[in-house]
Amino acid sequence: MHVNYDPQIAYECVQCGRGCFNRWDINVEPEVAQSVRGHALELRVIQDRGQAFREHEGQLIIHKDKDHPRCGFLKEDLLCSIHSELGYQAKPLTCQQYPYVFVQTPDRQIHASAVYSCTAVREELGPPLSESRESIEDLLRRGARVHRLDGNIEVLPPFVTTYSEIQAYEAELNRRLGQMPISAAFEEAILGLANALSSLGQPDEELLLEEGFLASTWGRAKLVPQEARTNLQLVKTILSMGLLKPCLPSQDREVWKKIDAAVLGDAELEIPDFNWHAPLSELDLWLTEGVGHRFDGQIKRFQGSLLFRKAHLTMGGLLPGLILVWIMPSIIRLLTGLHAWKEQVESTQSNFLWALETAETHLVGHTFDTVPVYQRAAWQSVAISRSYPL
Numbered sequence: 001m002h003v004n005y006d007p008q009i010a011y012e013c014v015q016c017g018r019g020c021f022n023r024w025d026i027n028v029e030p031e032v033a034q035s036v037r038g039h040a041l042e043l044r045v046i047q048d049r050g051q052a053f054r055e056h057e058g059q060l061i062i063h064k065d066k067d068h069p070r071c072g073f074l075k076e077d078l079l080c081s082i083h084s085e086l087g088y089q090a091k092p093l094t095c096q097q098y099p100y101v102f103v104q105t106p107d108r109q110i111h112a113s114a115v116y117s118c119t120a121v122r123e124e125l126g127p128p129l130s131e132s133r134e135s136i137e138d139l140l141r142r143g144a145r146v147h148r149l150d151g152n153i154e155v156l157p158p159f160v161t162t163y164s165e166i167q168a169y170e171a172e173l174n175r176r177l178g179q180m181p182i183s184a185a186f187e188e189a190i191l192g193l194a195n196a197l198s199s200l201g202q203p204d205e206e207l208l209l210e211e212g213f214l215a216s217t218w219g220r221a222k223l224v225p226q227e228a229r230t231n232l233q234l235v236k237t238i239l240s241m242g243l244l245k246p247c248l249p250s251q252d253r254e255v256w257k258k259i260d261a262a263v264l265g266d267a268e269l270e271i272p273d274f275n276w277h278a279p280l281s282e283l284d285l286w287l288t289e290g291v292g293h294r295f296d297g298q299i300k301r302f303q304g305s306l307l308f309r310k311a312h313l314t315m316g317g318l319l320p321g322l323i324l325v326w327i328m329p330s331i332i333r334l335l336t337g338l339h340a341w342k343e344q345v346e347s348t349q350s351n352f353l354w355a356l357e358t359a360e361t362h363l364v365g366h367t368f369d370t371v372p373v374y375q376r377a378a379w380q381s382v383a384i385s386r387s388y389p390l
């Protein structure tokens with residue numbers, strides 16, 4: 001097994017229990033449920049919340065509800081009771097694997113990284129990830145969850161391409177990321193690819209792109225007119241405000257409607273979660289002055305990890321994935337600024353860390369299926385390009 005380790009990640013668990021507080025589902029193998037059945041461990045949870053496990057879409061998960069959002073097996077001292085009483089390997093594999101993520105590319109290489117919803121990963125607490133080689137390889141041998149990319153790779157469904165085309169494209173993207181500001185490199189990639197796809201129509205069935213198609217998109221990017229670039233910025237604003245919704249602590253759908261009304265220009269922006277009530281333009285001003293670029297280095301590290309773990313290929317296709325990585329600085333700055341506003345401070349590291357945790361948790365696939373959102377934005381950028389044929 002050949003495993004590559006994300007050089008951006010430093011990690012050693014600090015036992016904060018924070019990952020166990022989140023509202024995502026925790027899958028449980030039937031043997032794990034069996035091993036705690038009737039045990040004092042399970043009885044404590046049943047006493048507290050009625051049941052320890054339940055089925056969801058054919059999968060056994062840890063039971064949580066509105067009144068009990070954290071894992072029932074988490075003790076007061078923030079340690080896992082299954083781990084403490086029955087040992088590390090008695091825990092569900094999902095918990096043993098957290099915070100690692102594994103992606104296998106068609107060349108059989110495994111890319112090991114970790115998610116920034118984990119405190120230690122976010123704050124770079126611990127040694128480089130490669131030092132966890134032994135436990136990672138053990139997890140992989142014992143059947144850890146691996147996102148496998150096989151055969152052709154989606155560019156924007158129904159368009160697909162070969163992995164060797166993708167590898168050449170990634171090499172060029174990385175070269176550009178080393179040479180120009182990161183957002184400019186992504187904008188060139190998105191504009192070029194959207195423009196090239198817009199010249200193909202929209203087939204009903206899977207269509208394998210011609211060899212050299214992806215490489216040709218870089219040349220197109222240079223020719224895209226200024227109006228298309230301006231419209232892409234509009235997509236950025238609309239998408240950022242759309243992605244803000246699943247990140248709101250209240251999850252109040254009435255607030256979602258208010259955000260939509262503000263984006264359409266029908267009302268001032270009102271977000272009670274952050275005590276924000278002012279025109280959208282004032283939010284821009286606050287983000288420029290109150291957040292600025294002070295967290296750019298840390299955001300770049302996160303983007304580096306997203307690329308390492310192939311988020312640009314696993315989140316609905318190459319174009320939606322590029323849009324995801326491109327939009328992250330905007331949404332993280334937005335969340336940082338709103339969090340700072342609520343506390344009436346200029347943005348601090350703790351506001352930023354909250355924003356980073358929130359963006360990773362809700363926008364890269366743990367709690368919400370955001371793939372359709374990135375795919376919709378990708379089709380919007382293709383539609384914009386149709387108005388500017390080259």
Ligand code: SF4
Nearest residue numbers: 013014016017019118
């Ligand atoms: S969030 Fe990370 S650091 Fe905290 S307990 Fe979980 S794995 Fe450990």
